[in-house]
Amino acid sequence: MTAIDSGSGPSGVRPLAGRRALITGASRGIGADIARAYAAAGADLVLTARDADPLQQAARRLADEHGVRTAVLAADLGEADVADRLWDEASTLLEGPGPLDVLVNNAGISHPETVDRLDTAHFDQTLRVNLRAPALLAARAGAAMAEHGGGAIVTIASAAALRPLAEHYAYSTAKAGLVMATRTLALELGPRGVRANSICPTVVLTDMGQTVWGDQPEKAAPMLARIPQSRFAQPREVSDVAVWLASDAASMVNGAEIPVDGGYLIS
Template sequence: MSHLEDPARPLTGRRALITGASRGIGADIARAYAASGADLVLTARDATALEGPARRLAEEHGVRAAVLAADLADPEVPDRLWQQASDVLDGPERLDVLVNNAGISHPESIQELRTDHFDETLQINLRAPSLLAARAGAAMADSGGGAIVTIASAAALRPLPEHYAYSVAKAGLVMATRTLALELGPHGVRANSICPTVVLTDMGRTVWGDQPAKAAPMLARIPQDRFAQPHEVSDVAVWLASGAASMVNGVDVPVDGGYLVS
């Protein structure tokens, strides 16, 4: 942590855009960033779903929180979203953190793979966040630096059955993050990714936590013998945006209980 940072609120003075913030990991990162002192712009397809949570975060933590509707399936959205997010907070300050979190999954075997599911997954999980990070990173480079934190997946680093399109997209996103780190690092922009195993969000509990037969083979490959909790991803996302990670750039951080070494 930088010696200038409050250890209880290490993101004070930072302004972050968080995509896919209405539920799951994105919602928990929004909570953690607000508790750490960051001003927020939260996006989701339906901005109305974010208005109540944004208001509560602002009131509870004394930060500013704005919302924007952003459908990352729209091919034009990534090019303009960073500028829209920069304009929506009151005041002239620039945004300096991007949390690239939004994503989808269509679990299916390769034999059952649907072309429309493949295309949609790459559109939302690879094209949109890669372009958004490029536009945000270029703007950060022009204005003094910043941090890009991308939520990838352990499936980017180790293949996962019935997640062909998802694994392909997340692997591409990891390489996009490394390239951003390489090109933009000299301009004060750090780019890193987080690669979680299964995270027990509401969706994760439904798909994995409430289905012991499905979960057992995956748990058998995790030395800690459990899935991740949302805050275990959010804590890393806070750290990567903070001064404590000022020399961390181009890294893929597994939050997987040892899954990738088993």
Template structure:
């Protein structure tokens, strides 16, 4: 039995999910709606979210709204939190999921790629979480979920900027947990290995030669499915995880202990 098999554990919660148009973010949106949460879904292209938002509302009887948000824009974190909060008259959960990657070696590192990765994967979610945490502390509590990566905890070749940004975001999440725990705000990170979203399937699942060395380092000998990340996200946002704060939860099949 998973957390999503329980009777709608997020009923009454209002959540903002970034990067919700595809991949892990889209699956977390599905899981949260099934668990009873009202949702504000954001992505760079809001039109890509309109039909999924309508479908989730109809299937699960929850409220949904969509917002356009390009996290490379330095003004977006403050605006996104303010607008999302206004749409739902407050928010109880933030899922910081949006991110990008430019795989390249240290020797071929592109400065523009490095700067963009830090803007989108570290600066924007860290500021968004800070604004969310302050608002939640003032209103009695909430949950902040960082979708980080196993690459935040163990270096991964050709991911210099990505690992740097995700590691910084994990530390930011720990700091939120430390400073805001006394106000009822819990902040935790989920750290997956490769997840077989559509993009992950193309990059890893359809390239056995590329996947083999990575799979050899995972004791379960497989990559993660999106639902396996979403299950953890639902649990962390629910009362079932009420004493979990400042943790990094690996969803990696044992990669980090191999």
């Protein structure tokens, strides 16, 4: 199911004006805030998640508020062939020269559990959604971008990709693999104009993050004690970095892992 909206919104110089971006997991949390930030920066958007209804509402709102084109594409990253189908269809939804200019690989899931209680089905699902699908999607997107002069791939990874986190065995494994996949794309496709970088946040206070961490002081306290800034991240602090990485201001940034963690990784 697809839908396209175009609205009249603020004009002027915006860092992503004229660019077209695919954002996965865009119906809520970090993905929804990145969609807001990209629209405000002038990018036309293809928003994808499993459920099209909240995406369509968001797409209409962003089009009206920011004067950008928006398209919606429902997709389940757990499906075997989703990467090829998603990129091919997304590339047809917004008219323009060549493929889309930016991919934001944001969608992900987590099943917190200790290693001794590891569920095989949870492990397999986490690797399908958090590693297999985004890595294949990024490879497909990066190859298409390289054929048409370049583009940007922004991977929303995690501090758990760089520092192990208890009860996140599958999640940390998948995110670490995705970071390495992003580095490899940067190495192979950088000479052809494609930049690929990862953002590695600590806990982000989305609605879900607030429920799991912000509303449970006893659980949050040990984690906060390891963050020198003594707080968790806000979605906007991730989104601002995602905008920068897709813009010309980051034209020499390739193959990087950028922590948005208040110093967690150095503590």
